[in-house]
Amino acid sequence: GQQVMQIPQYQHVQEGEDFTTYCNSSTTLSNIQWYKQRPGGHPVFLIQLVKSGEVKKQKRLTFQFGEAKKNSSLHITATQTTDVGTYFCAGQITSGTYKYIFGTGTRLKVLA
Amino acid sequence: GAVVSQHPSWVICKSGTSVKIECRSLDFQATTMFWYRQFPKQSLMLMATSNEGSKATYEQGVEKDKFLINHASLTLSTLTVTSAHPEDSSFYICSARQGSSYNEQFFGPGTRLTVL
Numbered sequence: 051g052q053q054v055m056q057i058p059q060y061q062h063v064q065e066g067e068d069f070t071t072y073c074n075s076s077t078t079l080s081n082i083q084w085y086k087q088r089p090g091g092h093p094v095f096l097i098q099l100v101k102s103g104e105v106k107k108q109k110r111l112t113f114q115f116g117e118a119k120k121n122s123s124l125h126i127t128a129t130q131t132t133d134v135g136t137y138f139c140a141g142q143i144t145s146g147t148y149k150y151i152f153g154t155g156t157r158l159k160v161l162a
Numbered sequence: 163g164a165v166v167s168q169h170p171s172w173v174i175c176k177s178g179t180s181v182k183i184e185c186r187s188l189d190f191q192a193t194t195m196f197w198y199r200q201f202p203k204q205s206l207m208l209m210a211t212s213n214e215g216s217k218a219t220y221e222q223g224v225e226k227d228k229f230l231i232n233h234a235s236l237t238l239s240t241l242t243v244t245s246a247h248p249e250d251s252s253f254y255i256c257s258a259r260q261g262s263s264y265n266e267q268f269f270g271p272g273t274r275l276t277v278l
Contacts, residue, residue, distance in 0.1 A: 051222065083266065092255055092272045093206065138205060147211040147219055149196065150267065155205045 052077050054141050056153040064161050069129050071156035073122040073139035080142040082115055082122045083150065088135045096124075129160045164190045166258050168270035175246055176278055182242045183273045185256030191236035192258035196267065197229075200253040212239055246277040 053076045063069050073082065081100040085093035097106055099115035099122060106113045112125045122139055136157045140150040165188040175181050185195055194213050198206040210226075212218040212233035220226045230242040239258075243250055253274050257267040 085269075092269045095266055095268070098266055140206075147194075149208055149211055151208065152198075152206040157203075 052141075052143060052151050054139060054151050054153040056137075056139060056156050058156055059154065060157045060159075062159045062161060063129050065131060066128050069126045069133070069158055071124050071137050071139075071158075073124075073141070073153045075120045075141045075151075078119050078144060080119075080144045080148065082119075082142070083140045084113060084122075084124055085138045085140060085152075086135050087138065087155075091135075093138060126158075129158070131160050131162055134158060134160050164188075164258075164260070164268045166192075166256065166268045166270040168256060168273050170273060171271060172274040172276075174276045174278065177247055178245055180242055180244045181246055181275060182240055183254055183256075183275075185239045185241070185258065185270050187237045187258040187260075187268070190258075190260045192239075192260055193236065194259045195233055195239040196257045196259070197231060197239070197241050198255045198257070200255060200272075202253075206255065209241075243275065246275070248277045251275055251277045 056073050083098045084096040087093045097113050102119050103117045104115040110127045114123045136155045138155045139153040142150050167186045169184045197209045200206045208221050209224045210218045210220045210231050212231050214233050214236050218231040233239040253272050255272040257269045259267040
């Protein structure tokens with residue numbers, strides 16, 4: 051079946067360092083979404099990427115969708131303690147119910 | 163953004179009992195609702211997709227007779243965990259989507275189920 055993997059699984063960084071998480075799908079996606087989940091909370095929508103090769107920025111966050119629409123990345127510049135949480139990508143499959151399959155997630159810890 | 167609520171936010175029940183979880187879209191009509199389960203420190207696993215007025219589509223490995231889903235209106239979907247067992251203890255999260263399949267989905271705050 052379809053799988054969406056993320057690496058790394060965990061990342062500890064010093065505050066001010068950059069952070070990147072990579073998302074890889076076994077199949078071509080219709081679009082991809084990114085979510086952030088704080089401990090004890092529910093996933094919060096960050097962004098959606100639709101076009102091949104698309105790049106979007108939100109302040110210190112840069113999101114990229116691969117040319118083949120099978121991979122994506124999230125890069126955070128100069129991390130802050132408020133960036134702590136688990137980042138999930140979710141890829142939408144291209145048929146049927148157009149469901150989203152969540153990636154395995156990357157847990158980020160930022161050390162002050 | 164749009165608001166999705168879930169009730170209850172947490173529930174503790176005895177093994178063998180049934181538990182109903184409600185998911186409501188408060189300010190939009192949700193043509194599609196999704197139910198996910200999340201075990202501690204793991205990702206969200208889609209359990210089923212429901213469209214208003216039709217039967218839910220369950221993911222492989224999810225027992226439809228154990229996890230009953232009803233999407234009776236455009237603002238309400240319910241998940242009933244029947245004859246719950248300790249292994250059903252988990253965080254259940256719903257999400258709702260309006261209209262087009264390209265629209266973002268909005269998540270509820272989740273329901274933590276503990277089965278004793």
